[in-house]
Amino acid sequence: MTDANLSKRTPPAKPFWLLWSCQALSLLGSQAVQFALIWWLTAETGSAATLATAAVVGLLPQVLLGPLIGTFVDRWDRKYIMLVADGAVALVSAWLAYLYFTDAIGVSHLMVALGLRAIGASFHSAAMTSSTTLMVPASLLSRIQGLNQALQGGAPLLSAPLGALLVAALPMSSILLVDVITALVAITPLVFIRVPQPATSQSTDSSFLGDMALGFRYLGKHRGQLYLLCGAAGVNLVAVPAFVLLPLFVISELQGTALQLGWLEMIFGAGSIAGGVLLGIWGGFERRIVTALFGLAAMGIAVISLGLAPAEIFSAALVSMLLVGTGTSLVNGSIHAILQATVPPDYQGRIFTLVASVAGAMTPLGLALAAPVAEVMGVRFWYLAGGVTCLVAAGAATMVRAIMEIETTATLPEDPARISVESPGPG
Known part of the structure; x- marks a missing residue:
């Protein structure tokens, strides 16, 4: 549909x-x-x-x-x-x-x-x-x-x-x-x-565990959504530690103080707002997946630029962080819209929470790796690795047919009776 x-x-x-x-x-x-x-x-x-x-x-x-x-x-x-x-x-x-x-x-x-x-x-x-x-x-x-x-x-x-x-x-x-x-x-x-x-359909089972299994089975059959989930998990695993180590990066690499850290965090928020407003007004490219991959590539370049920012040019770090925030909004907003447009309404609760669970689970794993790797390779390594991971993920996705055609091969229900039923109002 x-x-x-x-x-x-x-x-x-x-x-x-x-x-x-x-x-x-x-x-x-x-x-x-x-x-x-x-x-x-x-x-x-x-x-x-x-x-x-x-x-x-x-x-x-x-x-x-x-x-x-x-x-x-x-x-x-x-x-x-x-x-x-x-x-x-x-x-x-x-x-x-x-x-x-x-x-x-x-x-x-x-x-x-x-x-x-x-x-x-x-x-x-x-x-x-x-x-x-x-x-x-x-x-x-x-x-x-x-x-x-x-x-x-x-x-x-x-x-x-x-x-x-x-x-x-x-x-x-x-x-x-x-x-x-x-x-x-x-x-x-x-x-x-x-x-x-959403009206009940084949997406429901007689048992709770059966319903949960149907959610996993749905992802197994729809490779585009599954590959997006795997890509998000991989990016989170490498990129999250970089920004957890941001205070250490400011002190050790940028020779900054709490003031510089505050500016970087504030400019990231401003970038997130800018990216969200841009997507809200523009709506992105005709194919949402193109917007998501464009944002991911831009985010990768910005993260690498942040990792390479010299201590004597703090403005370079600010510009990079602004672009990181903007790219993050373009990626997250587009991917959420893709899932909303391609996953049947009666599966969306399971798919969205499953995506959040898997992506979120990468955070503690990445944090466990952050300190020992930073001690050996240095803090800048995480920014370079995170940026390269974003670029590789964006480039690799363009060569995966299931991802690039995710919006044209979606299997949404055709029966209007399955689209929705109204929740009862007051009285």
């Missing part, structure tokens, strides 16, 4: 934009509160091991539970998954606010809360991403993903100073109520908006 055919059977996009706007506000509030929580944890413990544990707790639900969460999303009503997920996050924040107010808070409470928040976010993200395909015309998918990338890049830039302002002005119990309020903002339109659901 072509994008045009799917878009003709898609409801008007106005409800989606209302939902997206409220979710964007909720994301900003959640990240500001997350900043405050991590700051409290840092001030309270002063322990690097505790902070590393908190990071792992936030990552593990996506890596370990992704296939399970995706299967639930494809079996259950996605509207109610988002309602319950947002409501659960609000309840967790209210519970933490009570613990802070009664001075009963402990590090263990915060770890539990971070894990529960991550689980709720994973459910919500999978349900929202899978619902997008049935709420907007397929021709808008690239632009929407561009805006999502701009949001993901811009939220940290706004949430960090907002979180710092909240920490300076309010007690933690009051800060957490901000998260409760923004979660309620996200929930309110969901009560009234009808969210289309």
Whole structure:
């Protein structure tokens, strides 16, 4: 089925934009509160091991539970998954606010809360991403993903100073109520908006494990999506360590300070916003895969340039980092749009969470390699290796027919009855 055919059977996009706007506000509030929580944890413990544990707790639900969460999303009503997920996050924040107010808070409470928040976010993200395909015309998918990338890049830039302002002005119990309020903002339109659901089909099995197996089987039969997943995992394995080592790179190679590190992180966010806005306005090339590979190649050149940046020309590092952020948005936004346009709606929960799980699992593996390799080869090695990996992956993909034809060989359902059914509204 072509994008045009799917878009003709898609409801008007106005409800989606209302939902997206409220979710964007909720994301900003959640990240500001997350900043405050991590700051409290840092001030309270002063322990690097505790902070590393908190990071792992936030990552593990996506890596370990992704296939399970995706299967639930494809079996259950996605509207109610988002309602319950947002409501659960609000309840967790209210519970933490009570613990802070009664001075009963402990590090263990915060770890539990971070894990529960991550689980709720994973459910919500999978349900929202899978619902997008049935709420907007397929021709808008690239632009929407561009805006999502701009949001993901811009939220940290706004949430960090907002979180710092909240920490300076309010007690933690009051800060957490901000998260409760923004979660309620996200929930309110969901009560009234009808969210289309994919009709049941051969993508469902009588058992939960059977449904999960069908998701793996789908990827095995669709080589284009499978190769994209493998490519993303490979790039993450080599590129992620480079940016984890960014503070060390700034100190040892650029002879910089925390100020230079802050500028690089800020310019990366600005690049992510620029790439997302560019994709949102332009929409990319006619073939989304071309946009993705163009962005990957540009990102590879930029990462190599960053690794070669001389200490005496810090502006070269800034320009390189700006291009890294821009390329990242073009790649991620285009790939998400490709999957939304080519994976049947009743499989999307499983496929999106499986992609996130596999790509995310490369992060701890890459981090395990980062320090020992950097000690032998130097920190610059990771930037050169990461950039070369991006270029090789982009070049190799152009020679793989399954990848280059992924948008023309997609097998979407032809029966209109399978496209969607409406989630019941209030009453």
